[in-house]
Amino acid sequence: MKDVHNSEGLAHDPDGSLYDLGVRASMRVFAAGDDTGALEAAAAVRAASQAIDRLRAQGAGGRGLSAGALDVLARLSAADEEEGLSIGELARAAGVSSRNVTGLVDTLERDGLARRVQDRHDRRSVRVRITVAGQDWLAAFRQPTQRAMSAVFQGFTEADLARFRHLCLRLVENQHRIEEYLGAGRPDQPAP
Structure with a gap:
């Protein structure tokens, strides 16, 4: 969905709180005279999420990974190196489907950043582990990401x-x- 916010359309309520002029106007019409607070807040959350996602995608995309693949790689880096995580564990942690995570792991594995291994405790199951190349990739991405997040939350x-x-x-x-x-x-x- 297209971003409905732009910084030129921002104004301040009497208490100093920011709001988006265009969103407020459209939500007033949509709400047919009812309170627009929750609708405006939802639009602001969506806009903030899109802003963060764009920033992350620019950083990760320039390095060949989607924001989703970056999330999976970061979760793998925090996992026990010997155990790794199952596709199901990754999906639950990220709040997405196992099918979605499988595709992300395929990408990470193709790029040599993660690998599937047989579960030591259950031969029918597969675990995913981060590789040394994956750890190196995250190390190179860490400082630019920290600078970007510091700037966006200035x-x-x-x-x-x-x-x-x-x-x-x-x-x-x-x-x-x-x-x-x-x-x-x-x-x-x-x-x-």
């Missing part, structure tokens, strides 16, 4: 960052609760 205090992280993860928590509720067979009732 002006945020440690408390701001902790609060921002907390609020984003509350959204994830709420979404999981809604999925569980709907999965329990009550789609005709509002989620708690």
Whole structure:
């Protein structure tokens, strides 16, 4: 979806909070006079996510990896070197399908950054481990990424960052609760 925000269309509420003029106008029409706070917040989260993804993709893309493959590689680097992680573990950790992770691991394996190995405890299972080349790739990517994230979060205090992280993860928590509720067979009732 195309980015609906641009920095030229930003303004300040009376309390000093930023908002997007175009998003607010379109959400007022969409909401038909109802409160637009949650809709504007959702649009802002989407725009922020897109901004971070663009930054990450530029850095990783310039080095031949998608943001998804980069996430998998980072998770593998944090795993026990001998054990690695299963495709299912990677999928659950990333919140994506096993099929999606399989494709990402295929890419990492093709590039020599990860490899599949037989599970030592269950010969029917496969684990994925990061290679030395994968560790080297991450080491070269670390400093540019840290500089980019420092720039994008410029002006945020440690408390701001902790609060921002907390609020984003509350959204994830709420979404999981809604999925569980709907999965329990009550789609005709509002989620708690």
